[in-house]
Amino acid sequence: MEPILQTIELRKTYSPGTPQAMEALRGINLSFERGRYYAIVGKSGCGKSTLLHLLGALDVPTSGKVLCEGEDVFSRSRRELAIFRRRQIGFVFQSYNLLQEHTALENILMPLHLDGREADEDYLNRILKLLEIGNLLNKYPAQLSGGEQQRVAIARAMAAKPAIVLADEPTGNLDPKTSQQTLSLLKDTVAQMGQTLILVTHDMDVAAQAQEQIRIHQGEIVEITRRD
């Protein structure tokens, strides 16, 4: 199967050319297939979030490539990159990143509206049902609990039917029970929608549920474990 995302010798150095230069990624080569669930694990500061940000075009690599369906993501203009993020990627952040002055529903629909599209109501209802947030739609984020906010954030990430969902420690701010529930929801939703989920975590239990586990240490891939 052709990988939906692929990295080739991906490197990222922060503050290059300075004494404080820090090499976060050192030549990462990875392939991500459509519809699969990946977990990137490693200790804090090993470069897993950096990798996720590069995969989602939130940051640019120092060298190397990220290919999306065979096309170099970073050869695109800034506008095309924004559209790429809008249409292909759904982000779930650890701190939810919801816009506080918009209701949950508005937050969810925001990527679609920014793209000038209307929501696919069936699809949306399925997601809302799956995430069990149908009764929270008219609330502002400040009125929601952490778990509820994260579920709204997941719905927002998926609303535009992205091919890839990138989640950066989505359960980092949640208690174990909520964390488990949220993760299950995310995993199930993505699976049902046929999307690729790439999740960064340092929780080994969470990582254990992934179909493929990528372990990073000091910016290098040290182990890839498939669980087919």
Added chain:
Amino acid sequence: MRILGMVLSGLRGRKRDTAVLGGILLLAFLFLTLSSILLASFSETARQQRQALHGKWQMMYYGTDDKTAARCAEVSDLAQIRLVGKTKDAELVGTVDEQVMALGSLNLEEGRLPENENEILLVLGRMAKEPTVGEEVDLVYLYDYMRGGRMEWGSEIQDAVLRSIRGTMHDPNGNEIRWEDLQEQFHDDVIKYYDPVNRRIDFPRNNTGAYGGTRVQLPPDMELEDAMTSMEDELLYAWAINCFGGSDYPSAPPFRMSFVNAYPGGLYSYESFLINVKNRSNQVSFLGWAFADDIRGTSMALTQTSQALLYKTYTVVGYLSPYADHWDVRGYAMPDAFVAPEAAEAQLSALRRAEQDYYEGAPSFEPSSILLMTPAQNAKAPLAEQILPIYCELQPPYFRVEGLMADSMELQQGFLIGLDPDTGEEKALQMQVYGSSYYLQADDGTWRALSGDPTVASRWAEFEKLLQPIQPEDLTMTDLEEGSRYALRLNQYAYPPSNSAESTIQMLCSGVLIGVAATSTFQVFWVQLRRRRMRLSTLMSIGATDGQILRMLLLEIALLLTAACLLGAGLGFALSRFITGAMKTAYFVPWAALLTGIGLCLSAVLISALIPMLLVLHVSLTGREQLSRRILRLRRPDRIKRQSYLGILLRQMRADRGRSALQLALAAMLALICLMTVYLCHSAYGNYRKSITESGMPDYELVAPYGMSGLYLDGFLENAAPFTEGAYLSVSREAPNVWLHCDEYVDSSPILRTLQSLPEAASMFRQLPGGERGFSVRVLGFSQEDVRLQKILSSLPETAFDKDAFASGDACILLVPRYIPDGQLVGRLDVDEATLEELREDEKAGRLLDLHFERAYRDAGMEDQAIRAGGVITLTAFSQTISGEQMLERSVERSIRVEAVISTLAEPIWPLSAECPSHVLIASDSLVRQLYPSANTRMTAAQARNHRIMAEIFYPDCYGLTRFVAVNKEDCDPIAQDTAVSDLADAYGLDIVNHRMQKEREQINAQRRWMLFLLLGIEMALVLSTLSYSAAGMAAEQDRYRYGTLQSLGVTDRQMLWGEALRSLGVALASLLTAHLVLLLVQLASAVLSGSFRAALMLALENYPWTAHGLVCGAYILVYVFLQTMPILRVTKQRPIQNMRS
């Protein structure tokens, strides 16, 4: 101490925040200090420049006597110019010393001050032929004296005169030339008794008409004229020795003397009289309407005056720069030559002795002075407090003469206004003057002859039985500032009124700076505290009390304030010193204003910092409660609409109302400053536009008191070539003594009826030969080619105008003053309430039309008879001539068709655009010639001057006027033009009004105000723009996380930039609207306060530069959008994750 440590480490830790807030405060104090010092320094420089040009004196007391001078000597800084006399060549001669030089800011062009008796200092450019320094100059002093009907001669003088006469002349009949013959007959017309065949003068004996009196045979080599002069000289020389020199100077008098004797009806006498009256205008009150408003006093001028010519030789020791035009003397003559005070004392004491010896005269050479006073740098009010009581105390009670008209050379009639002895109310009694006898009509209708006693005091005693003199009202500073009829003058050139635009702007500038500092402190501090919310929550969670937090924050802002104040003020001082040094202007620190400004700024900043502090103390320890409350205030959308990026931004604005309000406030202030700058720059030229541009004021105005004949005019224009090479000259003729037959209008006019009952009626109405009443109108005649006439004609409909009739003088255009409704009826003459009400009602009903004899009066019921285009009016013009002692009056009646009635001029045409108090007939010059057959004449300069004086005293006009209006060409030398026009006026005896200086002064003032407003506007706009940019930058920085999130959701850079641009465009438009509303409200408020709403509003918006206004609005929008979008551009250049990590 621990708190101080925490604060210091906090400030160090938040370097950027500290730098931003500190920087803003520093800038505020820097600009506050800088602008205060610079504005004060510029103002001080302007003051010094004004004083260098216009003198350091603050008040001038003109024409004071010794008593007043002694009283005023209490003023700490006083300079006195003693007026020595008026000369033929150098006009007034005064005294000069170092004090006069210093207070008057007089510049010595060459030479030195006079020290000895025979030394003189001249003013450059005042004498026709200027001697060089060291050269001798003969000056002829002209001293006027007035006398009654008789002169008394001492026996010694009689003998001296007779000896002298008998030495050169003899009576061929062998009779002895006797004193009484000479005395009695001398004033008669010698020519009448001259026998040209026998070359002798046969005087009638004892004025009986019968011959047999003294017969004077002229020597073979003597002409009649010489003989007359010789006799006069001999007679008067002897008299003058007695009067002026006495026996103190038998061999070497201080000056040589000769005399011109004058009679009633002799022109010279009236010239002298006029000068005399003008120079003593605070003491003499008589003869008429021409001086009614200006002249006050107790002494009585007699109709017979003489003039003494005193010759004196001086050595010129130097030249002063011209100064009189630079002093705010408003019409008073200033000396053109100066002598040493000691020299003046000797001369004046001799003259005063003569005055004491000769009781009949009231010579104008009684010592008078000009006092220049200044007690401090800029303290007019304390000075006025000292001088005004002295002035008021010394002002004599007075009677007012109004409407005095000459019926003949001997008889004059008018009104004497004084107080009723019984009621104390103002009252007018009719007065008749026959020669030097006066009659008042008492209440019972009888005429009371007043005493023939020539002494002034007894005359007034008679008057006072019928009328009490009016007690002068005490003067105030406002009177002095507004009036020009007092002997006290304020030097408003050097010391303009204190509530000038500059001080208003200075206050405004400081106020806005303080406002900006306070607003920005609030904004920046609020943003900072919000960012530090978590840290503060943490501190509170570990047990910090509210008081501790407050003290910490207060200490923080106090430290910042102190540092910013010291550094900003210090930098302000240094920078202002540098700028003033570079601009070579004075350095002046307005300590009181500056310290007040800094104090206010410190207080305002502290208060504005305290508000966020108190707000932040209520923050929840989690920070969530406040956030949710803020968000929950938002109205939930009824349904999900498609969201745009702009919508997202607007939602954010609505959510964060405090920040949005501050942003809008800053934007509105910036917009207000931009609009105010345009408005103030416009208003800076308001006075200039009103008085100069809109009136079409020329550079010079020359008026000949007669209608110049065609050939003479050609000659004049030829001789005017040195002047006209640098100027455009237009000429018109005027006939002011023309009366409109108004009977048919008067009867139906309550206002005219009211006017007729007033003393002023004498000058407005007169009985015409046919028995009708006439109302005074002015006729202005243009030649057909005159550009100004063409302008008027071109504004009229072509079909309605018969140009041929106009050219032949059979038709005219009537210019009727436009009535201005607001508040014009109030405060003029005593129109009773009923009439007033009637007029108001008529006005409301639109019944008041075009016949307004006075601008302030409306003519109820006149609409049927009102003059309309196509109507025929009848005019009578009067011409007066003198034959012997009789004044003959001729009249010419003409009917003329009114081709058009206009109220406004399409373009300003001087002098109509400056003043049009009553009806003016615009006609061809042929009409003027038809009305005044004599208005085609020529006069020498001396004749013109004398005629003008006669006309002023006895009758309005007999030869019309010729008015020249001149505008300098752009490339001319204005000083040379001044000289040329002055020479021209001298050569032809023309009245000259030099408007050029006024225009120049108004223009310079307008330019200075404009520049000041512009610079201040730019400065304030820059400060506010910087603040606005900084606030936008801080907001963008604060929202970077949010921007990063939006970027992660796929928002493109373009969406972000356009969104921000549109949002800031909305804010710019809203702020512009707010600024317009504020300005409109201010304008409306000031218009309401001014009492004349519409007029004030029209005045403010008249000629308003809407294009500039529009351009500034456009520029403001562009700049504001740019300033607000730039920080977002910086954000968009960052990668999403960088923004999120911020």
